[in-house]
Amino acid sequence: MIDEIPKQYSPSDTEERWYSFWEENNLFSAKVNHEKKPFTILIPPPNITGILHMGHALNNTLQDILVRYSRMRGLESLWMPGTDHAGIATQNVVEKAIAKEGFKRQDLGRDKFIERVWRWQEEYGSTIIRQLKKLGASCDWQRLRFTMDEEYSKAVVEVFLRLYEKGLIYRGTYIINWCPRCHTALSDEEAAHREIKGSLYYLRYPLEQANRQTGKQANYIVVATTRPETMLGDTAVAVNPKDKRYKNIIGKTITLPLVNRRIKIIADSIVDIKFGTGAVKVTPAHDPNDYALGKKHRLDFINVLNPDATMSELAGPYKGLERFKAREKIVEDLKALGLLEKIEPHDLSAGHCYRCHTIVEPYLSKQWFVKMGPLAKSAIKVVKEGKIKFYPNRWTKVYLNWMENIQDWCISRQIWWGHRIPVYYCGSCKEGDGVIVSRIKPEKCPKCNSSDIHQDEDVLDTWFSSWLWPFATFYRKDDLAYFYPTSTLVTAPEIIFFWVARMIMAGMEFQNKIPFKDVYIHGTVRDAEGKKMSKSLGNSIDPLEVIKEYGADALRFSIISITAQGQDVFLSKEKFEQGRNFANKVWNASRFILINLVFEKVNFDLCVFFKKEALSPVNRWILSRFFSILSEVEKCLEKYRFNEAANLLYGFFWHEFCDWYLEIIKSDIQNPHNQLIMYKVLEKSLRAMHPFMPFITEEIWQKLPHEGLSIMVSKWPHIQKQIIDKEIEKEMAEVFEVVSAIRNMRLALDIPLASLDIQVKIYPANKNNRLLLESNASYIKSLAKVKSLAIEDKFLHLKNEYVNVLKGMHITIPLTGIIDIDKYLKKINDKILGAEIDIKSKKAMLNNKNFIQRAPKEIIEAEKNKLEALNEEAKKLRGLRDGLKA
RNA sequence: GGGCUCAUAGCUCAGUUGGUUAGAGCGUUGCGUUGACAUCGCAAAGGCCAGAGGUUCAAGUCCUCUUGGGCCCACCA
Numbered sequence: 001m002i003d004e005i006p007k008q009y010s011p012s013d014t015e016e017r018w019y020s021f022w023e024e025n026n027l028f029s030a031k032v033n034h035e036k037k038p039f040t041i042l043i044p045p046p047n048i049t050g051i052l053h054m055g056h057a058l059n060n061t062l063q064d065i066l067v068r069y070s071r072m073r074g075l076e077s078l079w080m081p082g083t084d085h086a087g088i089a090t091q092n093v094v095e096k097a098i099a100k101e102g103f104k105r106q107d108l109g110r111d112k113f114i115e116r117v118w119r120w121q122e123e124y125g126s127t128i129i130r131q132l133k134k135l136g137a138s139c140d141w142q143r144l145r146f147t148m149d150e151e152y153s154k155a156v157v158e159v160f161l162r163l164y165e166k167g168l169i170y171r172g173t174y175i176i177n178w179c180p181r182c183h184t185a186l187s188d189e190e191a192a193h194r195e196i197k198g199s200l201y202y203l204r205y206p207l208e209q210a211n212r213q214t215g216k217q218a219n220y221i222v223v224a225t226t227r228p229e230t231m232l233g234d235t236a237v238a239v240n241p242k243d244k245r246y247k248n249i250i251g252k253t254i255t256l257p258l259v260n261r262r263i264k265i266i267a268d269s270i271v272d273i274k275f276g277t278g279a280v281k282v283t284p285a286h287d288p289n290d291y292a293l294g295k296k297h298r299l300d301f302i303n304v305l306n307p308d309a310t311m312s313e314l315a316g317p318y319k320g321l322e323r324f325k326a327r328e329k330i331v332e333d334l335k336a337l338g339l340l341e342k343i344e345p346h347d348l349s350a351g352h353c354y355r356c357h358t359i360v361e362p363y364l365s366k367q368w369f370v371k372m373g374p375l376a377k378s379a380i381k382v383v384k385e386g387k388i389k390f391y392p393n394r395w396t397k398v399y400l401n402w403m404e405n406i407q408d409w410c411i412s413r414q415i416w417w418g419h420r421i422p423v424y425y426c427g428s429c430k431e432g433d434g435v436i437v438s439r440i441k442p443e444k445c446p447k448c449n450s451s452d453i454h455q456d457e458d459v460l461d462t463w464f465s466s467w468l469w470p471f472a473t474f475y476r477k478d479d480l481a482y483f484y485p486t487s488t489l490v491t492a493p494e495i496i497f498f499w500v501a502r503m504i505m506a507g508m509e510f511q512n513k514i515p516f517k518d519v520y521i522h523g524t525v526r527d528a529e530g531k532k533m534s535k536s537l538g539n540s541i542d543p544l545e546v547i548k549e550y551g552a553d554a555l556r557f558s559i560i561s562i563t564a565q566g567q568d569v570f571l572s573k574e575k576f577e578q579g580r581n582f583a584n585k586v587w588n589a590s591r592f593i594l595i596n597l598v599f600e601k602v603n604f605d606l607c608v609f610f611k612k613e614a615l616s617p618v619n620r621w622i623l624s625r626f627f628s629i630l631s632e633v634e635k636c637l638e639k640y641r642f643n644e645a646a647n648l649l650y651g652f653f654w655h656e657f658c659d660w661y662l663e664i665i666k667s668d669i670q671n672p673h674n675q676l677i678m679y680k681v682l683e684k685s686l687r688a689m690h691p692f693m694p695f696i697t698e699e700i701w702q703k704l705p706h707e708g709l710s711i712m713v714s715k716w717p718h719i720q721k722q723i724i725d726k727e728i729e730k731e732m733a734e735v736f737e738v739v740s741a742i743r744n745m746r747l748a749l750d751i752p753l754a755s756l757d758i759q760v761k762i763y764p765a766n767k768n769n770r771l772l773l774e775s776n777a778s779y780i781k782s783l784a785k786v787k788s789l790a791i792e793d794k795f796l797h798l799k800n801e802y803v804n805v806l807k808g809m810h811i812t813i814p815l816t817g818i819i820d821i822d823k824y825l826k827k828i829n830d831k832i833l834g835a836e837i838d839i840k841s842k843k844a845m846l847n848n849k850n851f852i853q854r855a856p857k858e859i860i861e862a863e864k865n866k867l868e869a870l871n872e873e874a875k876k877l878r879g880l881r882d883g884l885k886a
Numbered sequence: 887g888g889g890c891u892c893a894u895a896g897c898u899c900a901g902u903u904g905g906u907u908a909g910a911g912c913g914u915u916g917c918g919u920u921g922a923c924a925u926c927g928c929a930a931a932g933g934c935c936a937g938a939g940g941u942u943c944a945a946g947u948c949c950u951c952u953u954g955g956g957c958c959c960a961c962c963a
Binding site for chain 1: 888889890891892898899900901902910911912916917921922923925926927928929930931956957958959960961962963
């Protein structure tokens with residue numbers, strides 16, 4: 001047997017084998033089963049461009065723990081997997097690929113390009129799925145969904161139509177976030193605000209009348225701006241009506257420099273008197289505030305930018321210049337004209353494209369929007385009523401705050417890859433805007449019968465399909481009825497707005513039911529310095545490398561045990577050693593048991609008739625501890641306290657089961673009770689640890705006597721409450737304290753644990769002590785490696801005995817014949833003397849005024865610390881000496 | 887401007903509704919190996935729980951403020 005089981009656990013040998021086994025036996029699949037309650041988790045669909053990173057590893061391990069746990073608890077457990085078509089991200093990747101071949105998507109044309117993306121998706125789109133399997137994810141792969149599946153796409157179109165018919169989708173010209181690199185509109189959420197170091201430019205705008213009337217030096221008004229290039233599109237200057245400085249010039253005209261446009265000075269209370277000069281240039285086509293001002297005061301909207309962020313036709317002499325080049329040039333030109341007052345450094349936050357990190361432009365364009373206010377209402381209600389709960393709870397506030405201030409959602413994207421907007425336009429219709437919203441392309445215009453019909457060129461925001469994920473993934477009605485609402489959503493904080501909030505709105509709007517009951521928000525994975533782990537920063541640890549080196553179980557266990565609820569996770573490679581070491585510990589404890597287990601002796605039926613009274617204290621103790629721990633583990637999992645659950649199992653298995661229990665029964669391992677209990681506790685522990693470490697637990701479980709096909713479909717251990725015995729737990733804890741005390745005494749006396757036999761006498765403090773010691777004497781003897789243990793009636797400190805006091809008990813070791821007392825005492829006394837001499841000299845040093853006054857502080861501090869250490873040492877030695885009676 | 891979060895052992899962090907002696911991993915020190923495991927065992931050292939005030943019989947935990955990190959949101963021209 002020993003030869004069969006290697007001393008070290010080798011994950012690579014076992015993981016692939018068991019994963020295939022689970023898949024081949026269909027153990028991941030869930031079906032409608034009205035005998036059982038359902039438990040459903042939807043994977044946050046990774047992008048098809050995605051490659052497994054530590055964030056995924058954490059996210060999916062958490063989900064797998066929940067699913068495996070609930071599966072073992074007898075719930076019909078479905079983990080629905082799938083991928084997201086990730087419009088912009090995927091289009092960017094494929095564009096890069098064809099760029100290597102020397103052409104652009106426009107060269108291919110829309111249809112050919114889309115074909116190309118599909119081919120790319122077939123080849124690379126499931127990379128992350130294969131990687132999730134390496135992690136051990138027990139998803140029902142037969143249900144693998146993709147947001148561009150035909151059925152899924154139908155749902156997207158259906159939803160668009162329903163919202164349109166309800167008047168919740170509209171088209172209009174507004175300022176949106178425009179990414180000049182991706183050439184598309186973005187939603188507010190997709191334009192992530194980041195601090196940038198910018199400048200505040202103070203520009204002089206000449207006043208027309210002043211010039212004429214005085215004929216003197218040009219009189220001007222100074223405006224401050226962070227984006228001087230937009231001045232080309234200015235159509236007013238605004239001041240606060242209460243601002244005394246500008247009271248007299250409201251309504252007057254300015255000649256806009258460089259383009260010589262005549263614009264008015266208007267008054268509006270929105271202007272902050274304290275900011276800049278209190279006068280603000282108004283560019284209605286390039287700023288959301290200015291847009292509002294423009295509407296209110298009926299100003300002109302002049303778009304001076306092209307979609308690629310070069311200056312447009314309307315930028316006059318600057319036409320064609322890139323926006324930042326134009327900025328430089330304009331500042332230069334204004335300076336030359338004496339119209340640049342000053343430039344101040346100014347930090348501001350600007351939107352960045354969440355896909356390519358380019359600074360986005362506020363840009364006036366015609367887009368499709370979803371009216372969010374009406375959708376938010378019931379989504380707010382269900383969270384306020386506690387029907388959906390966030391873990392940790394603090395995210396509730398974040399969610400509600402966003403929902404209560406919700407803005408309309410720009411859903412059209414000027415890219416090709418995605419769900420094309422189901423809107424058609426009649427080319428010859430004279431009435432209205434010619435918009436036809438339809439599930440399929442209409443043959444003829446319903447109004448004028450023209451067949452000159454073309455579809456809207458834009459596609460929908462990727463999140464417009466993702467928000468349907470909780471129900472659109474169920475392609476069969478009975479599945480939807482059974483598995484929806486789902487149970488728990490496990491996700492990261494950064495997508496609460498993108499996804500979680502919108503799913504709740506969609507669930508309420510289209511199913512009239514919440515999409516999930518619990519939302520568990522885990523932390524962000526960071527490196528040792530606290531920076532977010534990301535490919536672009538180059539600080540990421542590749543989970544696949546970790547799996548290769550340490551094993552998937554080690555990765556899973558490590559990452560879980562260091563992830564406190566909702567806190568960020570700080571990772572470094574060494575942290576995976578903890579998981580690897582634990583896996584190895586489990587492996588070797590099992591190896592020991594397998595070597596010593598006589599299979600025939602493990603009578604399964606025997607335990608049914610076991611009364612706990614029949615068992616030895618240590619067997620009662622380990623069973624009680626196991627069930628106590630298990631009940632805590634369950635409580636933790638109910639509350640999504642994964643790390644606590646993992647650490648409880650870790651501590652129990654390693655320190656209680658291995659370090660104490662197995663060590664105790666080693667000497668009597670053939671005893672049938674010990675055989676049975678060590679087997680039982682191991683087997684149950686494996687089941688309890690399986691959700692956390694699926695591979696190694698399966699590997700060992702299969703080697704043990706077992707019933708059933710696989711540990712993953714075995715039952716979660718049932719807590720036998722009558723076996724939990726707090727008395728025995730307390731009693732054994734005290735026994736272990738006595739053992740530790742004796743071990744300490746041996747160490748102090750330099751008596752190695754292995755070599756000499758010692759005889760220990762204990763004088764109990766009271767009756768309870770006596771009972772405790774008497775009934776556990778054999779354990780104490782074997783654990784402390786004591787030859788004999790006598791429980792005495794009366795404490796007498798005899799000659800040549802070393803005494804230690806623990807909770808009123810006197811533990812003594814007679815030293816005659818074991819060590820040479822005189823020699824030992826002399827050694828100790830010498831040490832004490834030596835220490836005292838050192839103390840004396842240190843004290844003298846510290847009492848020396850010259851030293852104190854002249855020596856550097858650090859040195860004095862160090863000397864003080866040395867003195868303290870010496871005092872400690874001497875105290876210990878005296879204790880040792882006083883415990884001895886020579 | 888609003889909000890959230892963190893500060894506990896040398897390092898990285900746990901510590902649920904207040905309740906005996908504040909824990910773990912790593913690191914350090916000492917001892918230990920032919921008997922499951924050195925990816926190990928037995929021990930040890932190491933904490934004014936950021937600072938100040940308050941509530942309480944009782945505060946690492948609750949309240950207020952201060953200091954110093956991190957994050958999110960907002961129409962900071």
